[in-house]
Amino acid sequence: MTAVAAERVEALKLLHQRHAPWLRVRLARRCADPDVVDDTIQDTFVAVWRDARRYDASKGEAAAWIWTIAIRRLISQLRRTGAEPQAAELDEAHLITQSAEEVVLVGVEHGDLGTAIARLSPDLRAAIQATVLDGLTVREASRLLGVPEGTVKTRVMRAKAQLRGFLA
Template sequence: MRDTAGTPSDVELLAAIARGDRDAFEALYRRYAAWLVIRLRYRCADHSLVDDVVQEAFLAVWRGTARFRGEPGADVAGWLWRIGSRRLIDALRGHGARDRLLGMLARRRPVEEPSAEERVLLGVEHGDLAGALARLSPELRAVMQATVIDGLTTAEAAVLLGIPAGTVKTRAMRARRQLREELA
């Protein structure tokens, strides 16, 4: 559906990209690349890594390895965010990622008390975080995946999961409590 100025919608652009239309790809890139860079830089201070991740995300769109399903209520921006955030997580998991992350956290938090992120990293190293996550119910695990791992807001997670925002908050609280008890 085109807007009043005749600009193609995001869904129309994606359909054209699937047919190999480079102009549609360029339009989608111009529409969302800067936005995605800004959002990912809130998650990672390494600007060159974020730039690489954004390029990889759009390359996945161009190659068709990332498919937009276009379900009711689906949002192209949210879909691109999920692609980018997952690629960022994959990049951070690479060689030396934990050291880079701890270094960035140390520069941001001059206090002596370890941050929540540092405690999670220590739990990954010394605890059974993967097992504790696996023991969560599917509903709680889905909320943790959306809000913590994918970095979505409560509202975005609610849309993604098809549940009210209040339910997302309640399930996140229950999941955190259960994880704290198991990892203590």
Template sequence: MQTGSRTDGGLLDAIAGGDPTALRELYARHAPWLQLRLQRRCADRDAVDDALQDTFVAVWKRPARYDGSGEVAAWLWGIAIRRLIDALRRRPRALTLLEREEAEPSAEEQVLLGIEHGDLAGALNRLSPELRAVVQATVLDGLTTTEAAGLLGIPAGTVKTRMMRARAQLREEFA
């Protein structure tokens, strides 16, 4: 996603050099779509806002973490979705009875709890690291095949093949 005169990679290089205008440009370029995608996964506006802010703080602190492989947008999405999960985990777990009746857990929270503590957690942990990474990127992080390929540094066809193998193993696991 390049809309200004500098590429995303060029902006990251400038951020590494301490250029705050580069961070503002990267933010203006990517924050709107990141926020929209995060909102599709979580109804808690505060958690989404925190995740978005934390994403760009992480970029400011460590722009060199981007290794140049894949799209910067996919790298940013990976950071953003992990920050959203962290924001949801930081929320207080203990609710009063009244609050529980008013605030049903979102689908995102239910899935995250199932992934972290349920049968799905064990099944995912039994997948090979290569298969688990593809499931994480495409299913949990919501990346497209192309974005996952860029993030993982593998061809899109490999992402599809690994996802097919992961599905087959998970079907066997839950059959």
């Protein structure tokens, strides 16, 4: 990130090579339109290029910072187009090329747990999705969701309790 902040194009290319593939997978889980996903990834890396000097490693991993930018860009794209986020359909050939993490997350989203998560209120679902499925810290989820850290913790606790009830 330091090299990107110093406006080294090669560093941005390397950052893109490392992070664009997993961003594409995660964004595609929230939006079935590949053009919107592509636009979001492009917007994300333009923002990273412009704001790399604002990245603070003491507040979290670069990947989490990039993900926060990407998810906000996706939400903005969806608001502009008026589209509803929908998970992309995955075929068997795509599953073969996925990492183990991606296969597990697809199972979570499309299995019994996915159905239970869909039953949560939007606030609880967003907290669980940000912290558990997306792997953000409570601090990062707090910034992403625009609520205090304590609220994120409470929502995650409530969501887990409700999920246990749904799956019992």
